Amino acid sequence: MLRLLIFSLLSWPASYSLAQEAGSPFPYRSAYEEMRSEQLIAQGLLQMEARDYSNAEKTFLDAVQIAKVNYGLRAPQQRAALVHVIEAQLAQEKWQLASNQISYFEWLNNEIYLRDFYDYLRGTKQLSELLYRASADAGNSNSTRYLILAKNLSWRAISSIEATLGETDIELVPWLYDVALAHYYQVSLIKRRSLLSKDTTQSDPTEFHGWTMAKSESLRISYRIGRDVLSRIQQIVSSSEDSSAEASALAMLYQADWELLFSHEVAAMALYREASLQLSELGVASERLDLLFGRPRVLPDSVIYTRLDELEAALVAGPIEFRAWTPNYPGAQLPSANVAGTDAPWPTSALIEFTMVPMPAIELQNNRRFIKLGFGLGNIEVIQTTPPDMILDDEVRYQISLLQLRPTLKNSSPVEMGKFQLHYYFAPQQNLSINEEG
């Protein structure tokens, strides 16, 4: 009996391979299948949690290789591991290697484009988030380049949607809004004296310098591009069959926000009034409108809402939450949770109380210098800081002065309203030099 068992065990591999050659229903067993790509990703994530970035990178690279072998060289399954490879490299500040992997990711994503358009868009979103994450790193002297790459990626996604689904498809809306946001981040760069794009051609490694623009010219261009894309969003949602007049009125709200961000208060107020009027004509009750315009919101909104109930849900009743993204872009909030780095999640924060104050131009005339109508925060009070420290008290006062909030309106007119609370989370990379003894 034992001999029979040993014989059958010894003869099994030969019979198995013969069965495969004969086209038997046995599944193909890859040498890599024993160690599935997904298992390695899980292992790598644990290493990332333990801040063992070097080993995590190796694990994720193995997972990419296995995905290639098991699913094919152009398989989208590689992306799941590839995202983490890039994250691990960014955490180790391996900028060049991360750039190479980002290029590979984009090549892979372009290969997916012809096979599954929506999967291509999903990959583009992942890549965009990675580029934003790379651009946020205060230690990377090349951070601006990643921001420009992210913006160009959004434009390419827009071009591909136009080519595939048409120039007025609703799918364009979030991508167009991404372009506007990228321009807002661009203008908030403090380190930049002028915008200079450096690039190289594929055949020639020498750097190709783009046009150098003065800061004011760059600001004007960013404003115009943002205004144009938001106007286009408004046209798309107005003409779309899937959309509604409500979406059109809300799109106008974002146009107003953009004008306000660039200190065009008069144009902003006209647009806010028009949005309010349109919503009112659609039958939105005045109580709902007062609630909508009665809660300030830090601008620009990270997400564009095309439905009123979604926007109302985002206007939570408690303190306004603001998560500062990075010292690279002062006054900008974290675009999405996926863009957050691997650092500890916002350990430093402050709770403040304030009143929204419309400041008429007459009160702002000072030393014969005319200052335009503005909207700001008044009666600012720092309720608590975590950890308690006077440095944080001063710092949060400075940082909230950089924020622009959507003004509080009643019957389409700016009114003083309060008291509101804002929970301000400092950017994880912010060097605050906190006194540990408090």
Add this chain to the structure above:
Amino acid sequence: MPFLLLLAWQACTVSRPEGNSAKFTPTDAEVEQYNARVAPEERIVCRLEKPVGTYISKRVCRLQADVDATSTLHRQQLRRVLN
């Protein structure tokens, strides 16, 4: 005779293309979208330029490679004149 002069003058004039003059050059958004999908040497730049003889600026769009080549040529010519 005046009729012939008028006819000759009309033959010499070039009529302006009809439509909004802002449409003659692409918008900043269109330029940026185009530049995002072409190689760096094929990118275009648009800027306000003051042509010789007028203070009125005009928006001109050029190929980046042309701008660079013209700048290099002008620098070379200037160097030759100065030497």
